Amino acid sequence: MIDFPNAKINIGLNITERRADGYHNLETVFYPLMIKDALEVIESKELNFQSSGIVIPGSSEQNLCLKAYYLLKQDFDIKPVDIHLHKHIPIGxxxxxxxxxxxxxxKLINQTFALGLTPDAMMQYARQLGADCAFFINNQPVYAYGKGDDFEPVSLDLSAYKLVLVMPPVHVSTAEAYGGIKPVPAQTSLKGLIKLPVTEWKAHIHNDFEGHIFKAHPAIAAVKDELYNAGALYASMSGSGASVFGIFEKLPDLSRLEKENQVFYGV
Known part of the structure; x- marks a missing residue:
């Protein structure tokens, strides 16, 4: 079986407090983005993982697909599989x-071996692998809070707009992103702000990581400025970066950005 995992963007990101368990409480809106990897799973005599496309840092044994296999293997007598991941979604x-x-x-393992897992059950497994992992089970826009793995559906449809994503040649580690954060409770919840017209988001919806990351990596800040110069209604770094997205009424000419950055149009 084959499927095509897609990316997401964060629209707004407020880091509201540091938790006793070392994580942070936050609020954000996850929105699916149609930049995709390709993932194939085939029954095999032994477990095997291989990847192509963008080089994935670290050892393959640490890949989340393998971790997901072993997690499910604890509860189900599933056979070994061949896993082929073609990586296209930018890393970091x-x-x-x-x-x-x-x-x-x-989801592929659930289908392949007819495990009968409900979306809620699959989300519980996904939560054990990463804070935003569970979002991709239903893959619909949500208001995320807590560690980022508690969700409420939001009515948000950006299909009337053109989304553009720019990935500069910069890497921002999670440790760097959170190391510069000073949590502050949000004065107005993003759950309400996301209902504003997109034309008003610039004045009200922000990403708390941008302040210190832009200082450390001016190239990312320059991308955001260029998107606004090109006519973006709203532009923001996604998550902890380094990518920046822009929402436009029509596709812009970003030929200057294309010289030094990856640019994905109409995603």
Missing amino acids: AGLGGGSADAAFFI
């Missing part, structure tokens, strides 16, 4: 690509 971009791969892998 705040797009949740690894989490998407794991969530889609859980």
